[in-house]
Amino acid sequence: MSDVTNTTTPVMTTDNIFEVQNVTLRFGGVTSLNNVSLEQHRGEILAVIGPNGAGKTSLFNCLTGVYRPQEGIINFHAAKHGTVDLVGKQPHRICHMGVARTFQTSRMFNALTTFENIKIGVEASQKSGPIGAMLHLPRTRREERESDHRTLDLLELVGLTHRLNTMADSLPYGDRRRLEIARALGTNPEVLLLDEPAAGTNPSEKLALAELIRTINKETGTSILLIEHDMRLVMSLAERIYVLNFGEVIASGQPAQIQQNPEVVAAYLGATADEGDA
Numbered sequence: 001m002s003d004v005t006n007t008t009t010p011v012m013t014t015d016n017i018f019e020v021q022n023v024t025l026r027f028g029g030v031t032s033l034n035n036v037s038l039e040q041h042r043g044e045i046l047a048v049i050g051p052n053g054a055g056k057t058s059l060f061n062c063l064t065g066v067y068r069p070q071e072g073i074i075n076f077h078a079a080k081h082g083t084v085d086l087v088g089k090q091p092h093r094i095c096h097m098g099v100a101r102t103f104q105t106s107r108m109f110n111a112l113t114t115f116e117n118i119k120i121g122v123e124a125s126q127k128s129g130p131i132g133a134m135l136h137l138p139r140t141r142r143e144e145r146e147s148d149h150r151t152l153d154l155l156e157l158v159g160l161t162h163r164l165n166t167m168a169d170s171l172p173y174g175d176r177r178r179l180e181i182a183r184a185l186g187t188n189p190e191v192l193l194l195d196e197p198a199a200g201t202n203p204s205e206k207l208a209l210a211e212l213i214r215t216i217n218k219e220t221g222t223s224i225l226l227i228e229h230d231m232r233l234v235m236s237l238a239e240r241i242y243v244l245n246f247g248e249v250i251a252s253g254q255p256a257q258i259q260q261n262p263e264v265v266a267a268y269l270g271a272t273a274d275e276g277d278a
Ligand SMILES: Nc1ncnc2c1ncn2[C@@H]1O[C@H](COP(=O)(O)OP(=O)(O)O)[C@@H](O)[C@H]1O
Pocket: 027, 030, 031, 032, 050, 051, 052, 053, 054, 055, 056, 057, 058, 059
């Protein structure tokens, strides 16, 4: 900790990757996000939780340019590009800047293999276009080799090397979710947004996914922003948590603080704990 009492030392600001300030998103009469502010520290595993319809996916859609909030700013502090307000930016530009995501419901190219699905993610961040590919330009050939290597590295990272040639639609469900994560990592992101990555998986797949998310965070240094319903998973993975309810942030803090927050328990954890124990 820096010595803030020493007036000659400039006060250090925290190294944040995201600063969401006063974001409001409306659809007609429905307010999905109401004056939402949050920040994510660089390198952190941060979770956003809340009941169904709380606005979690809407927040991800604002961060990735799918929705444009009517109010607020979303500062992304990219190591590569400096600080950018993402509001109004196109999804593909945001992806290029270093923000990658997976979706709540699986979105794979089912008629492609595991390898090919990941390679698509890798190639999305490369420079050569279709013309370069047709002309077999040297840079294109080099990028092709690089993308093959990187795809193999990602397959290994997510533990799918043995499924290299399996068609995506024949993968077991837990492996599909791992494949989605690998494809998102292919774009070489600084922050990875995971929308309910463990939804629909069985208990052992959940544990393995939690381990994978931890490994990615540690080994690649990628910041992780996680939406997840499974409380055990969130509490064991997240360094900090924000709680959304009816589009508003009602609490934030470390897992232990969140678990004890009466408003959170009333809005969410109470109901979930009861259901879980039943
Ligand atoms: N494209 C849309 N059009 C209209 N309403 C939407 C749209 N997307 C989200 N909403 C509304 O925003 C609210 C929050 O939804 P969502 O962000 O999906 O919640 P969560 O992911 O927390 O379950 C819901 O009331 C939902 O109906």
